Amino acid sequence: MSASAVGVSFRPGELEVRPDGTGNQLGSRCSACGAHFFPVREACSGCLSDQLETVRFSTEGTLYTFSIVRQSTPAFEVPYALGYVDFPEGVRIMGQISGIDLDEIKIGMPMVLSLEPFGEDEEGNPLTGYRFRPAEGN
Amino acid sequence: MTRFGKHPDSDAADLGAEALHGAVADAGIDPRLIEAAYVGHVFQGMVTGQRVLAQVGLAGLPLANVENACSSGATAIREASLAIRAGEHDVVIAIGTEHLTSKFRGALTPDPSDPEAAVGATMPSVYAMRARRYMEEFGMTREQLALIPVKNKSNAARNPLAHFRKEITVEDVLESRPIADPLRLHDCSPVTDGAAAVILMSDKAAKQHSNGRAVKLAASALRTGTVDVEPASMTFEPLTWATAQDAYERAGIGPEEVDFAEVHDCFSIAEVLRVEGLGLFKQGDYPSAVERGDANIEGRLPINPSGGLIGKGHPLGGTGVAQVVEIVRQLRGESGDRQIEGPRVGLAHCRGGKAVGIEGAACTVQILVR
Structure with missing residues (x-):
């Protein structure tokens, strides 16, 4: 993806998108x-410390669960797959699933972050x- | 309470007023005895509670509107009980009302500012993901899950105030429109209009004014979800568990003494997670208990004899108050065709709302004793 084709992050506080098209999800580390x-x-919320730093999360995780959504708001074209992915830092993040037939998705699959037009x-x-x-390779 | 269903010719204030009149008539009191009001609603706009009271000519009372998503009505009851426990008031009305058909169609979604709403989360899809995970961990079958709407709609068919009055089969569930796999239309509670009201009294006022039919509110517990430090299991509800422990402790009553419960079955899978979180059934056991008939009105521990949210309907603000109305009527033996035999202890559970990173927004557990 050329730099000019990279759009602005849809939610800059949660997703960093760099000019080269790479990016990470952002969160806090205590x-x-x-x-x-x-x-x-x-x-x-574990120790009530306010010494939190903003960190980039890993881009590889494991699918905890998922659903194929067949009725949604007008903002989203159905059907689409939605899942929760567990990351090594100990966070679980919801996102849509792409790059696979809807009927081949399985709990436990290794997943990677994919930046896409949104x-x-x-x-x-x-x-x-x-x-x-x-x-x-999965 | 009003009939639950679609009420195209009325609004939340009309429904709330009808529920208020019903509660006053049931208590057999002069409405001027009511000293304060708490009114739960979610999508009805500012000061809906005042519009309800203006409708019935009760002006000047202290009144608070209460919003806690699907626990709004239950939270109104808790606030009313606290006002009495604090010694501030002796007779307080709690009302829950919602005219949802004029505000929403189809799947409810979290507030658009929520990061999960931004990627396409709907309420059914979140519960669908919990259902998928529960099936994976505990081997629940899709047919077992379908038995919950079958049971609840069968109960609703015996409830004249319910939204749905028609029994369904497992096949009806499995052939209904897919909403978010594995959940289908019959797994979901409907978009419903309705209202309910209850009058709470101090012991002193109850002795003086009650017509002898009052039941005791032994506990009314409320909690909000904690922010997850580690990803929590989505097949168990620590929030429901913790809120229930508060209620059991306050009431001095354990889960083994509960004779029946109205629980927040916004979706079929939700009933499973709730009864297990409440400690009424062991984790992983509920689907087979339903298969055995244990949760039927005639069973060992009836769950959602009113028809629940799936059968009776789910007018968000009205739901928590309607659960308590059902429990009061069951404890008094006034539930007609769906009467449970001789119950002494009933439990009501609500939970609602979704915010990213916390297990649940608001959860209530109330215990009533004959």
Whole structure:
């Protein structure tokens, strides 16, 4: 993807999109106890410390569960797959699933973060969001 | 309470007023005895409670509108009970009302600011994912899950105030429109209009004014979900468990003493997670218990004899109050065709709302004793 084709992150506080088209999901890490949170928090609910730093999460995780959504709001074209992916930092993040037939998705599949076009802003500029797709060779 | 269903010719204030009149008539009191009001609703806009009271000519009372998603009505009851326990009031009305058909069609979604709503989460899809995981972990079959709407709609068919009055079969469930796999239309509670009201009294006021039919509210517990430090299991509900423990402790009653329960079955899988979270059934056991008939009105531990949210309907703000109305009527032996034999202890459970990273927004457990 060329730099000019990279849209702005659909939610900059939760998804960092760099000019080269790579990116990471953002969250918080507690400097006191090491707990991780998605999205960014102001204080740790484990130890109540407010010493939280914003961190980039890993891009590889495991599918915890999923559903094929067949009725949704007008903003989303159905059907689409939605899943929760567990990441090594100890966070579970929901996202749509792409790159696989809907009837081949299985709990426990290794998944990777995938930056993809995700709607437009109010002025019609393309936005970049995230989906999860099965890891290569899976 | 009002009939639950579609009420195209009325609004939340009309429904709330009808429920209020019903509660006052049932208590047999002069409505001017009511000292304060708490009114739960979700999508009805500002000061809906005041519009209800204006409708019936009760002006000047202290009144608070209460919003806690699907636990709004139950939270109104809890606030009313706290006002009485605090010694501030002796007679308080709690009302829950919702005219949902004028506000929503199809699947409810979390607030659009929520990061999960932004990627396409709907309420059915979140429960569908929990159902999928529960099936994987505990071997529940799709047919077993279908027995829950079959049971609840059969109970609703015996409830004149229910939204649905028609029995269904497992095949009807499995052939209904897919909403979010593995959930289908019959697994989901409907978009419903309705209202319910209850009058709470201090012991002193109950002695003076009650017509002898009052039942005791032994506990009314409320919690909000904690932020997950580790991803929580989605097949068990620590929030329901913790709220239930508060209620059991306050009431001095354990789960083994509960004779029946109204639980928040917004979806078929939700009933499984709720009764197990409440400690009424062991984790993983409920699907086979339903198969054996244990949760039927004639069973060992009836669950959702009113028809539940799936059968009776789910007017968000009205739901928690309607559960308590059902429990009161069951405890008094006034439930007609769906009467449970001689219950002493009934439990009502609500939970509602979704915010990313917390297990659930608001959960209530109330225990009533004859």
